[in-house]
Amino acid sequence: MNLRFIIFICSGIFLYACVQPPVFKGDGFALVRSNYPIVKVNGKAVEPLYKLDIEAGENTLVIVYNTYQYDYDCTFSWSAVTNTVYEVTDQENKYPLTLYRWVRTNSLWASRLDPLDPLECVRKPRRGNVAAE
Amino acid sequence: MIDTVRLTLFIRYLLVLAVNVGVASVSNAAPLPGLSSLSDSVVRESAIAFVNTTTSPGLEGATLTVDDGNRQSEQWRSSLGFAAEFTLKNHIYNGYWGLAVVGGSLNDKVVLTGDDGQPVTLDMTRDVVALSGSFGLSYPVNQHFKLRPYLSLSVSDLQTEGIVDGLLTTAPSGNATTTVEFNSGAQMLSTTGSIDALYSRWFGDNRLELSAHYHLIYTDSFSEDNPVLVTDAWNDVLQLKSRYSGPTRLSSIGRPWRWQLYANHVNFLSQDNLSLGYTSLFEFGAGMEWQMNIKPLDWFGWQMVGLKAGVITSSNVEGYFLGLTAR
Numbered sequence: 001m002n003l004r005f006i007i008f009i010c011s012g013i014f015l016y017a018c019v020q021p022p023v024f025k026g027d028g029f030a031l032v033r034s035n036y037p038i039v040k041v042n043g044k045a046v047e048p049l050y051k052l053d054i055e056a057g058e059n060t061l062v063i064v065y066n067t068y069q070y071d072y073d074c075t076f077s078w079s080a081v082t083n084t085v086y087e088v089t090d091q092e093n094k095y096p097l098t099l100y101r102w103v104r105t106n107s108l109w110a111s112r113l114d115p116l117d118p119l120e121c122v123r124k125p126r127r128g129n130v131a132a133e
Numbered sequence: 134m135i136d137t138v139r140l141t142l143f144i145r146y147l148l149v150l151a152v153n154v155g156v157a158s159v160s161n162a163a164p165l166p167g168l169s170s171l172s173d174s175v176v177r178e179s180a181i182a183f184v185n186t187t188t189s190p191g192l193e194g195a196t197l198t199v200d201d202g203n204r205q206s207e208q209w210r211s212s213l214g215f216a217a218e219f220t221l222k223n224h225i226y227n228g229y230w231g232l233a234v235v236g237g238s239l240n241d242k243v244v245l246t247g248d249d250g251q252p253v254t255l256d257m258t259r260d261v262v263a264l265s266g267s268f269g270l271s272y273p274v275n276q277h278f279k280l281r282p283y284l285s286l287s288v289s290d291l292q293t294e295g296i297v298d299g300l301l302t303t304a305p306s307g308n309a310t311t312t313v314e315f316n317s318g319a320q321m322l323s324t325t326g327s328i329d330a331l332y333s334r335w336f337g338d339n340r341l342e343l344s345a346h347y348h349l350i351y352t353d354s355f356s357e358d359n360p361v362l363v364t365d366a367w368n369d370v371l372q373l374k375s376r377y378s379g380p381t382r383l384s385s386i387g388r389p390w391r392w393q394l395y396a397n398h399v400n401f402l403s404q405d406n407l408s409l410g411y412t413s414l415f416e417f418g419a420g421m422e423w424q425m426n427i428k429p430l431d432w433f434g435w436q437m438v439g440l441k442a443g444v445i446t447s448s449n450v451e452g453y454f455l456g457l458t459a460r
Contacts, residue, residue, distance in 0.1 A: 066273075108430065
């Protein structure tokens with residue numbers, strides 16, 4: 001009986017922990033999570049980042065999709081909403097990367113909504129140092 | 134003629150190695166009258182071919198009918214599984230994983246001519262249930278082309294039941310009979326090394342996908358009641374797949390639907406035609422996919438769920454596919 005109770009509690013904790021509610025820097029901020037390195041924020045070059053707090057409003061990010069032959073510098077520009085999570089990933093769409101609005105549906109899964117294509121993806125010879133294979 | 138002889142040998146071995154005897158009893162050591170000398174390889178190849186055609190990575194659900202005169206068989210396979218890539222940050226390559234539960238069944242009816250010229254009928258049913266897991270890497274060469282090597286492990290439980298009619302033998306009661314029943318089981322551990330080459334390109338809102346998949350399969354088989362199936366074997370499978378998809382005006386819960394057409398070819402390169410009656414299949418079909426785009430456990434993306442229907446054809450083979458797809 002006790003063992004069942006412990007398993008039940010542990011399962012509940014595990015399931016609750018699967019998709020955690022996002023934590024924001026504060027009011028007026030949104031969160032960007034990227035599977036690929038963010039190298040430029042509103043025109044300023046930054047060290048490669050995968051998670052970034054941005055101010056709500058117009059933002060422009062350059063995110064690099066790395067391949068063995070080329071790097072693709074993809075530029076996203078959109079109006080970020082406060083207390084919103086955005087996620088950039090590759091889903092083999094028209095452009096190498098797509099920006100989604102990430103919404104925690106429940107503790108088991110999240111939804112990717114409102115896909116946004118980059119303004120452009122510029123193909124460049126592979127840099128080699130942005131991502132080390 | 135050669136096929137007939139090999140099938141005869143195949144039946145004899147099944148009989149000799151039978152464990153549970155229904156109408157007549159067969160000893161492991163005693164050869165059956167009216168049949169030629171034995172061939173282990175046919176029995177092994179047939180069992181392993183069935184498991185491989187059911188559990189090979191990348192194969193989807195299907196129902197097949199083989200009819201080549203002396204042989205009529207029905208085979209189906211179905212799987213419930215999912216495979217996806219996951220991002221490895223700070224690396225160009227991505228990870229790849231997959232899990233699947235696979236089930237399949239084969240009812241094989243073969244009419245043979247015994248050594249004395251009499252017709253001998255084999256009616257055999259095989260069932261397999263397998264659990265398979267895959268893990269590997271995905272190397273994007275450029276935006277359109279990637280290579281994906283991965284390793285799969287699968288554990289299969291194979292059960293075989295059969296009735297042979299037309300051979301004169303002796304039942305436990307001492308009476309003469311012409312019917313022998315048998316059944317046996319085997320567990321198979323398969324290790325598959327695969328490499329996928331995947332190409333895709335967009336034309337407006339339409340997408341073309343082409344891919345080639347090569348699987349090298351090592352199967353280790355264990356059986357407590359059929360010594361012939363205590364064996365191991367190497368096999369290889371080549372798949373060529375193509376898919377063309379486009380947008381529709383339909384949407385559900387704010388998510389769009391896309392149509393798709395596909396054509397696939399699978400060639401079981403090292404499989405003998407005698408094992409199952411075919412060595413390659415062509416599949417053509419169409420379907421609809423719903424872009425649900427969720428992220429289970431906030432870990433991997435689940436983009437599409439859809440419905441697909443198609444026909445399967447090859448020499449002496451007809452079949453169809455109707456089922457759900459997820460990717």
